[in-house]
Amino acid sequence: MDEEQQDREQPETVRCSHPESDCSPDATDSLDAAAAAAAISSHDPSLSDRDCGTEGPFPGKSAGIKIISSTNGPVEPDLQGPGGEGPSERTANHSEVSVGEVNGRSRPEGAEDEEDRPEDVSDSASTDNTLEDSSEFVVTVLTRASLEDQADGPSSEPSGLSQTPPPSNQDEDVTAESWRQHRKHVFVLSEAGKPIYSRYGNEEALSSTMGVMMALVSFVQTGDNTIRSIYSDEHTVVFMQQGPLVLVSVSCSRQSEQQLRAELLYVYNQIVSMLTQASINRIFERKKNYDLRRLLAGSEKILDGLLNLVDSDPSFLLSAVHCLPLASALRDSLSQILQKAITPNLVFSILIAKQQLLTIVQEKTVIEDARLEPADLHLLLNLIGASSAFQAGEIWTPICLPLFNPDCYFYAYISYLDPPDCTVCLLLLSTDKEAFYAVAECKRRIDEGMRAQNALSSIAKAHSYSASQVGVPDLRHFMYKPFDVPDNHRQLTQFTSPEMEAPYSSEEERSRLLDLYRYMHSRIHSSSRPLKLIYHVAERETLLAWVTGKFELYTCFSPLVTKASAINAITKLLRWIKKEEDRLFIRSPPKYSTTPNPSKSSRGSKGASDRPDGSDNGFLSLL
Amino acid sequence: MALRELKVCLLGDTGVGKSSIVWRFVEDSFDPNINPTIGASFMTKTVQYQNELHKFLIWDTAGQERFRALAPMYYRGSAAAIIVYDITKEDSFQTLKNWVKELRQHGPPNIVVAIAGNKCDLTDAREVPEKDAKDYADSIHAIFVETSAKNAININEVFIEISQRIPMSDPGVGAGKGFKLRRQPSETRRTCC
Numbered sequence: 001m002d003e004e005q006q007d008r009e010q011p012e013t014v015r016c017s018h019p020e021s022d023c024s025p026d027a028t029d030s031l032d033a034a035a036a037a038a039a040i041s042s043h044d045p046s047l048s049d050r051d052c053g054t055e056g057p058f059p060g061k062s063a064g065i066k067i068i069s070s071t072n073g074p075v076e077p078d079l080q081g082p083g084g085e086g087p088s089e090r091t092a093n094h095s096e097v098s099v100g101e102v103n104g105r106s107r108p109e110g111a112e113d114e115e116d117r118p119e120d121v122s123d124s125a126s127t128d129n130t131l132e133d134s135s136e137f138v139v140t141v142l143t144r145a146s147l148e149d150q151a152d153g154p155s156s157e158p159s160g161l162s163q164t165p166p167p168s169n170q171d172e173d174v175t176a177e178s179w180r181q182h183r184k185h186v187f188v189l190s191e192a193g194k195p196i197y198s199r200y201g202n203e204e205a206l207s208s209t210m211g212v213m214m215a216l217v218s219f220v221q222t223g224d225n226t227i228r229s230i231y232s233d234e235h236t237v238v239f240m241q242q243g244p245l246v247l248v249s250v251s252c253s254r255q256s257e258q259q260l261r262a263e264l265l266y267v268y269n270q271i272v273s274m275l276t277q278a279s280i281n282r283i284f285e286r287k288k289n290y291d292l293r294r295l296l297a298g299s300e301k302i303l304d305g306l307l308n309l310v311d312s313d314p315s316f317l318l319s320a321v322h323c324l325p326l327a328s329a330l331r332d333s334l335s336q337i338l339q340k341a342i343t344p345n346l347v348f349s350i351l352i353a354k355q356q357l358l359t360i361v362q363e364k365t366v367i368e369d370a371r372l373e374p375a376d377l378h379l380l381l382n383l384i385g386a387s388s389a390f391q392a393g394e395i396w397t398p399i400c401l402p403l404f405n406p407d408c409y410f411y412a413y414i415s416y417l418d419p420p421d422c423t424v425c426l427l428l429l430s431t432d433k434e435a436f437y438a439v440a441e442c443k444r445r446i447d448e449g450m451r452a453q454n455a456l457s458s459i460a461k462a463h464s465y466s467a468s469q470v471g472v473p474d475l476r477h478f479m480y481k482p483f484d485v486p487d488n489h490r491q492l493t494q495f496t497s498p499e500m501e502a503p504y505s506s507e508e509e510r511s512r513l514l515d516l517y518r519y520m521h522s523r524i525h526s527s528s529r530p531l532k533l534i535y536h537v538a539e540r541e542t543l544l545a546w547v548t549g550k551f552e553l554y555t556c557f558s559p560l561v562t563k564a565s566a567i568n569a570i571t572k573l574l575r576w577i578k579k580e581e582d583r584l585f586i587r588s589p590p591k592y593s594t595t596p597n598p599s600k601s602s603r604g605s606k607g608a609s610d611r612p613d614g615s616d617n618g619f620l621s622l623l
Numbered sequence: 624m625a626l627r628e629l630k631v632c633l634l635g636d637t638g639v640g641k642s643s644i645v646w647r648f649v650e651d652s653f654d655p656n657i658n659p660t661i662g663a664s665f666m667t668k669t670v671q672y673q674n675e676l677h678k679f680l681i682w683d684t685a686g687q688e689r690f691r692a693l694a695p696m697y698y699r700g701s702a703a704a705i706i707v708y709d710i711t712k713e714d715s716f717q718t719l720k721n722w723v724k725e726l727r728q729h730g731p732p733n734i735v736v737a738i739a740g741n742k743c744d745l746t747d748a749r750e751v752p753e754k755d756a757k758d759y760a761d762s763i764h765a766i767f768v769e770t771s772a773k774n775a776i777n778i779n780e781v782f783i784e785i786s787q788r789i790p791m792s793d794p795g796v797g798a799g800k801g802f803k804l805r806r807q808p809s810e811t812r813r814t815c816c
Contacts, residue, residue, distance in 0.1 A: 275689060298637045298659035298687040387658045393649075393683070397662020398693065412662075433696065436665070 170300060174201035174209075185250040186267060186307055189214055192289040196245070197267075197300065199307055203293065213248050217241065229257050240264045243277065244284035245292075254515070256522035259317065263310050266375065269402040270306050273379045274299055277406035305386035306379075313355075314514060317521055318552070320481045320495040321374045324356040326462050328582040330455070335359045335590045337449035341442040345432040346594045347410065348372065349442075352425045353459055355381060357586070360492065364591040373403040374493050384414060384425055394443070396436045399429075413439040417447060418456050467498040470576045472569040476541065477504060477513065478555040480577055482585070496577065496584040503540075513541075517554050520545040524552070535563055544570065626669075626676045629789060631782075632697040634722045635707035636715040637686030640741040643772035644707060645683045648782060653773050660685040663697055672786040679782060695729060703735035703785045708756075710740045710769060711748040716756065723763055735788045737766035737781055744771040 172179055179201055187206070188197040193214035195203035203210070217239060220227040230237040238249045238260040247264040255263075272280065275295055283290050310316045326334075338349040338361040347366045351358040362372065383399065398409040413428040413436065426446060428439050450456055467475050481495035504513050516538060523534050524547050536543045542557045544566050555573065557566055577584065633641040642660050646652055649668045662685055669678040682697040684690065698704055706722045708715040719738065726734060738760045740751065753769060760767030766784045770777040 295687075295689040298685070299661075299689075301658055302661075383661065387661050393664045393666035395662055395664050397685075398690075433693075440665070 170200075170202055172201045174205045183251065183253050184307070184311065185248075186264070186303075187213065187248040187250070188267065188271070189246050189248070190284065190288075190290070190292060191244050191246065194289060194291055196292045196296065197271075197303055199304065213239075214246060217246055236260060238264065240268070242268045243281050245271070245280065253518075255518050256526070258525065258527065259518060259522060262319075263307075263316070266306060266310060266316060266378070267303060269375060270303060270379050270382065271296070272402040272406050273376075273383070273400045274302070276400045276408060277402065278408075302383060302386045306382045309378075309382055309385070312511070312514070314479055314497065314517060315374070315378060315495070317514075317518060318479060318481050318495050319374050320493040321377050322356050322497065323494055323584065323586055324353055324358055324462055325465055325496070325580075325583050326358065326459075328587070330458050330462075331359050331586065333453060334450075334455060334459075335361055337446055337453070337455070339590055339592045340449065341445035342592050342594050343430075343435065343438040343442050344594050345430045345435055346428060346439065346442065346592075347431060348427070348429040349446075349592075350377075350380070350427040350429075352381065352384065352427060353423055353462070355385060356464075357494075358424075358459065359586060359589075361590050361592055363595075364593045365595055367591065370404050372401070372492060376401040376403050377492070380412070380427060383412075384427065394440055396439075398433070409433075411435065411439075413443065415440075415443055417450060424456060424459055464497075464499045466501060468501075469498070470573055472572050474557045474561040474565065475569055475573065476556045476558060477501075478553065478573060479517065480554075480573075481552045483550055483552070492586065492589060494585050513556060516541070516543055516556070520554055535566065542566065546570065624671075624674060624676050626678060627789075628678045628680055629702045629785070630680045630682070630700060631703045631705060631785065632682040632684060632701045633705045633707060634684060634694065634698065634726075635686055636709070636712070636718040637688075639686065639707045639709040639712070639715050640772050641686060641705075641707050642683050644705070644739065644741060644770060644778055644781075645681055647772040647775055647778045649681070651775070653775075655773070659687060662690060663693070670782065670786075672783070677786050694725070698726060698730050698734070701731060701734055702789055703737060704730065705737045705739055705781060705785075706765075707739045707741050708751065709742050710751045710753075710756075711742055711745050713750040716751045720759070723765075733790075735766070735785055736763065737768070737785055739777075739781055740767075740769040741772060743769035743776060744774050 182200050184199070186197070186199040187195070187210055189195055189210045191214070193207075193211045195207050195210045197203060198206050198210075217227055226241070227239045229239065234252045236249075236251050236255070236257060238251070238257055240247045240249075240261055242265075245268060247268055249260045249264050251260055280292075283292070283295075313322075315322050334351055338351065338359065341349070347363040349361040351360070357377070360372070360377075379401070380399070387395075393415075395412070395414040397412050397414070399412045400406065400409050410429045410431060411433050413426075413430070415426050416422040417424045417426055426443060428442060430439050432438075467477050477498060477500055479495055479497045481493070483493075500510050500513065504510050516536075520534060520536060520543055523536075524531050524545050531545075532548070533546045534544070536545075537559070539559075541559050542561050543555065544557065545552075545554045547553070553570070553574075555566070555570060557569065561569070581587070633645060635641055637659060642657055642664065643653060645664075645666060646654065646657070649666050660683060664683045666681045666683065667678060668681070669676055671677075682701070684694060684697050704722075704726055706719050706726075708719040723736065726736060738756065740753070740756050756769075757767050766781070766788065768777045768781055768784070770781065772778060
């Protein structure tokens, strides 16, 4: 504990691990820890009042607890530290966390500290001086890099930083206070320290700041180590290196490091989707100081749009796709229209309305090799959302799906079916660069098919549902994500969620609820102490999150609910979802066969590929 | 009335106003905050020219460098190319010269080239003198106009001039362009999976 005291005097937290450590966000999914056995972890309501501190002001000055943490172990430091000493220290630390809370620290960050501290202590004790040096280095350079106010703590910061971020603007003055107060900055730079992208402000103006970031990365690298994150009272700085690119997130959103890392991965993947990983690597192999902005010029809006979506759409948090609820008969008939309009080398036909999935039809042999990941679909949805030019005509563009195959392009045909409203969007992906006219012909057939069935007006009537339809009085909102079961592993991961209604109808309240969900998500997926069930009494609502082998569920209740009635409500909710699942989810994405066999055999194979495995769909076999 | 299809592609640096010109021509509208084109956007518009109907199949390509390699796909088989530069950006005029060179080397032999100096409403910020551009256009026998998509200046005129320059009833140019495109051998073909 003495060491710990010492460490807390260190001005910054630097978490390091060896380079080989994998920073995949998926690592968080393992729920192995026995400690997390399905017990309800409930907070003392009196403390928990502050649990949802993300929305409240932070009164007074915080205790200013700062830590150095480094690990020599792979992936997650926290469970590998000082073995048996862990638990007792943890207990001791609980009190300190509450001190922090009394001082106005928000719980999510406090919770992080609580988990990390014991290991920090022993690790920094066991490593040599370089790390301590590096922490001082961090402080000095950050100070010089005009991040000083953020790094030094919140003492003089106004409260509620995150509440009203000024409108984003690439020409923003990067020396202005308003620039610093953005809730989440994201920077992308090359290994040579060249700026590639900044969410706010001009990259050029930030080149010295980015230079400092690269200096940090390389400094830690010379010690055969990798910098992962820096913690200060207000901010979390997360570093991620992907090939020749370095991505940095500077956030005061109180999200967990894992969540921020997952978001950076989305940014990286969006860049890959435009250039492919192979060509990024090739470019930098040839010329270390290449200015990648040359190739990304004009695409900044796509990255801006992605980051806005990441902040406002829970699909990214859950890594799942949101489907528009639709009567299964209608969805099936839409799928059949798509199935009939095919051409050689067509691999995916996707129909989207209101940024949600209506249906997706996939090429049979292609999908046997690799599946379409929700993350790839998110990137496609973002691409569609980020271009108003799409509404005018038919778009033909190369696009890489990084999780499907990071090194080559698909060719995407994008067109709206209902101009000038532009709500229903058709997306056809082909592997043939020259196939535009053939694919455009598929669109005409789809157009005809839709018109014959008057499908567009049926789609226009489709809308999301209200939580009140579940029939549980205290239930305000929920997010339900069924897991794939092994024999159905080609299923697209989906989730369902009702509209956010009062009291979450305003932008602020909505993002406050999302923050609470993010907090619950970070607790459930905490790498140091994962939980299976968490009952969280917040100031204005009560949340319950539950993860099993079959599903992941986040629910939000009115604050007066009791634990017993919440559990009861969840049983009812699960029964309701089971009853409605045909409407809420795409049960078995239909397939077609367009194997490069340019005979007109498509029709024949269609029948055979029509829902071949509709029965082995293990969706929601929970109840 | 006879219908002829004319494939036209727009080339030029990013941000010079290619999409705005097309929007003005096709929809007669202007959006100052238009997003950059991704890949290429395909639109059609049919206009009457003398006693023929000319259906313009317009490929509005993205000016961003990362889409540069795709350009041959769009100018191949084109009856005409409109190369656009921004009169307030000298660089974009240099890019234009590179496009002309590329078309001369790899484009269809009889392609009609039109040079459009866009944003001519911004005379205060002009960097490319009209005479220089005009002389250059004459030296390569190209159509030349200064345009403003914002104020709808000379937009329709570009397309009318193209209609005039296209040789009368040449079936090879007019018909079946889509298939023509596909039959061409593709260079640097990268296929997935």
